[in-house]
Amino acid sequence: xxxxxxxxxxxxxxxxxxxxxxxxxxxxxxxxxxxxxxxxxxxxxxxxxxxxxxxxxxxxxxxxxxxxxxxxxxxxxxxxxxxxxxxxxxxxxxxxx
Amino acid sequence: xxxxxxxxxxxxxxxxxxxxxxxxxxxxxxxxxxxxxxxxxxxxxxxxxxxxxxxxxxxxxxxxxxxxxxxxxxxxxxxxxxxxxxxxxxxxxxxxx
Amino acid sequence: xxxxxxxxxxxxxxxxxxxxxxxxxxxxxxxxxxxxxxxxxxxxxxxxxxxxxxxxxxxxxxxxxxxxxxxxxxxxxxxxxxxxxxxxxxxxxxxxx
Numbered sequence: 001x002x003x004x005x006x007x008x009x010x011x012x013x014x015x016x017x018x019x020x021x022x023x024x025x026x027x028x029x030x031x032x033x034x035x036x037x038x039x040x041x042x043x044x045x046x047x048x049x050x051x052x053x054x055x056x057x058x059x060x061x062x063x064x065x066x067x068x069x070x071x072x073x074x075x076x077x078x079x080x081x082x083x084x085x086x087x088x089x090x091x092x093x094x095x096x097x
Numbered sequence: 098x099x100x101x102x103x104x105x106x107x108x109x110x111x112x113x114x115x116x117x118x119x120x121x122x123x124x125x126x127x128x129x130x131x132x133x134x135x136x137x138x139x140x141x142x143x144x145x146x147x148x149x150x151x152x153x154x155x156x157x158x159x160x161x162x163x164x165x166x167x168x169x170x171x172x173x174x175x176x177x178x179x180x181x182x183x184x185x186x187x188x189x190x191x192x193x194x
Numbered sequence: 195x196x197x198x199x200x201x202x203x204x205x206x207x208x209x210x211x212x213x214x215x216x217x218x219x220x221x222x223x224x225x226x227x228x229x230x231x232x233x234x235x236x237x238x239x240x241x242x243x244x245x246x247x248x249x250x251x252x253x254x255x256x257x258x259x260x261x262x263x264x265x266x267x268x269x270x271x272x273x274x275x276x277x278x279x280x281x282x283x284x285x286x287x288x289x290x291x
Contacts, residue, residue, distance in 0.1 A: 032133045033131065039224070055227070090182060093170040102281075126231060126233025126277070128247065190271065
C-alpha cells in the first residue's frame with residue numbers, strides 16, 4: 001500500500017502542538033523520537049545552534065501529509081527551527097492507514 | 098547499490114523477538130532506536146494509546162525484507178501495535194548487504 | 195524541492211568527527227539520534243557485536259551527500275562500523291537547503 005511518510009524535525013517545545021495538529025488532520029498514529037541537531041533557526045536568523053529536537057513521523061495519504069505540513073508551516077515556521085519532508089513508503093500488511 | 102530499508106515500529110516488549118527474527122532471516126545487521134507513539138493497537142482495538150515503542154531498521158534485499166515482514170505479521174500483528182514499511186535506499190560504498 | 199537524505203549509522207565515538215565533516219562540506223544542518231545495533235564491524239572482522247551507535251541525517255544536494263559519504267568512507271570505513279545510504283526526499287516549504 002503506497003503512502004507518504006512525513007517527517008517533521010523541530011524543537012522539543014512544540015511536541016504537544018505537533019501531536020495535536022497531526023491528530024486534528026485525521027492521521028491514524030505517529031512516532032516520536034528524541035534527536036539533537038544543528039541548523040538555521042527559522043527564517044529569522046543565520047545562527048547555527050545545537051538544540052534538543054524531536055522528530056515526528058506520520059504515515060498517511062499524500063494530501064493529509066501536505067495539509068499537516070501546511071498547517072505547521074503557517075503556525076510555527078517563522079519562530080521555530082523546523083524541517084519538513086516527504087518520502088514514499090510501501091506500508092506492508094496493514095489495513096490501518 | 099539498491100536495497101530496501103525495512104522499518105518496523107512496535108512495542109518495546111518485542112525487541113528480543115524482533116532481533117531474533119531479523120537475524121534468522123539472514124540480515125546482516127539492524128539498527129534500533131527508542132520511540133514513543135500513538136496508534137491503533139493491533140487489529141483488535143480502536144483505542145489510541147501512547148506507548149513506549151522501538152523502531153527497528155534493516156537494510157536488505159527486497160525478498161528478505163518481505164519475508165521478515167511476513168513472519169512478524171503472522172506472529173505478532175494481531176496482538177501488538179506494529180507498523181511495517183519499505184523504502185528504497187541506495188547503500189553507498191559497502192560490500193556488506 | 196527534491197533533495198537527498200544521507201543517513202550515516204556508525205559508532206558513537208565518531209560523533210564529533212561526523213558533525214565536523216558534514217559542516218565542512220557545506221551542509222546546512224544535521225540531525226543526530228541515539229541508536230543501538232548489530233552488524234559487521236568495518237571490513238576487518240566477521241564478528242557481530244551489539245554496540246552503541248549514532249545515526250546522523252543530513253538533507254542536501256546529491257553531490258554534497260556523495261562527497262560527505264566519500265570523505266567518511268575514506269577516513270573511517272576500515273576501522274569503524276559504518277553504514278551510509280541515500281534516499282530521495284521532497285523538502286516542503288523551505289528555502290533552507
